[in-house]
Amino acid sequence: MLQLADTFWNFRGSFKIGGLLDVGTQMSLIRRANGRFLLLDSYDVEDDDRKKLLRVTDRGRAIDAIINVHPFHTLHCKAMHELAPQARLIGTRRHREHQPDLPWDGGMIEDAQTQNEFSDDLEFSGPNGIDLVTDDSSVHAGSVLARHKSSGIVHVDDTLNVLAAPGILKRYLPQSQLKFHPALSKALQKRRGAADDFAAWARDLSSHWADTRIVCRARVEGRNEGTLTLYAAAPDGRLIGADLIAPAGEHLAHILAGAIQTGTTASELLEMPFYHPTIEEGLKSALRTICAATPIPLPQDQDTGSPTGA
Known part of the structure; x- marks a missing residue:
């Protein structure tokens, strides 16, 4: 549990592709202007992290909503609902389709109406020109980005990538640079002008969120030896x-x-x-x-x- 600001905490987790490459996963906790809390994405925290989360949030009772912004992060939704069963459980259309037994809130987070319910604390942005979920289940370039107004911290996964290379690879790879998802071209909508729409969205985002201090992104594990x-x-x-x-x-x-x-x-x-x-x-x-x-x-x-x- 990393406290990145007075009102923002981030939890780092492990998620391995093929049991080998750890691309990581994450969840963020924010304190609202009213003193209560929101969770961004779901991760089944354990041990000390779980104890700290429960202590900060009055054993989960002070969590108003669990907002799942990444459509492919569905594995831990049930665990987080069980931790804070009174909290509104909000996700994308894909969350509802893949976890139909959970008590999902009526609105979906990709919808402007649902986003506006949290406008006192969060700004949301979804990339133009790409599909949130494509027909190819291996393409995860789409997500809903969330920016916490109080701390200026952005929570995102996959749409933006961060690489902190291990050991001697620091000599060859740029460290902690933001990059768009490598499968971006496959996520572009099959229509004229989709790439231009995405580029315009990216330029607008960089302007409106220019004062962002920290971008929370699950990233490849880095170690500094070798x-x-x-x-x-x-x-x-x-x-x-x-x-x-x-x-x-x-x-x-x-x-x-x-x-x-x-x-x-x-x-x-x-x-x-x-x-x-x-x-x-x-x-x-x-x-x-x-x-x-x-x-x-x-x-x-x-x-x-x-x-x-x-």
Whole structure:
């Protein structure tokens, strides 16, 4: 339980993809102007965090509503309803569809009327030009962003990503930079002008919420130890070895072992897709350095700067 302001607390949780990559999850608690509380998203907190949450909120009795703003975060809704059963349980249409047995409030948080009920304490914004939920269940770029007026802190997941890279990858990856979701292009509505509408929304948001101090976003776990050295042969930049000691380094080692065994060059490895945000994409800047020291070109259809990815 992290107290980020006098009236704002954030809870960090673990959520692993395939049991390996921990992309994290979160929940935020805000104190309203009337002294009571709201929860943003749901996470089944345990141990000390649970004790602190119950102590601050009078054992959950002072929580007015649990507002689930991310349509794909449905796993812990039941647990949080049980913690504060008197609180209004509000979610998106997808929450209601995937947890139909819960006593959902009549309004949905993507609707302006429901958002206006909390206008004394929160501002909401939903991206234009993209679908909140797409036909592809793997695309999670849509969500409802919430900004707490008193603290100026924004709570968001997936629409914006934050990467704090571990260990030696700090040399190659920008730290704690906001990026749009990597599947954004797949979430765009199938109509002319959708991309322009999204861009206009992003510019407007950056202007209206320019004084935001903190963006709470579940992010890839970062730890600050490790070392990595890549070895390549001249003149073609063929990978021939690596020294690696780093948290979660087995994921990098798997990629590098395969590349070395097959005689893959740095340029060829860069042609592979690197999902963002992951620690694997930290290899990209190192591979570009090898390319720069050899006559082989960078792949022409890949990005060449820090955004997007590494």
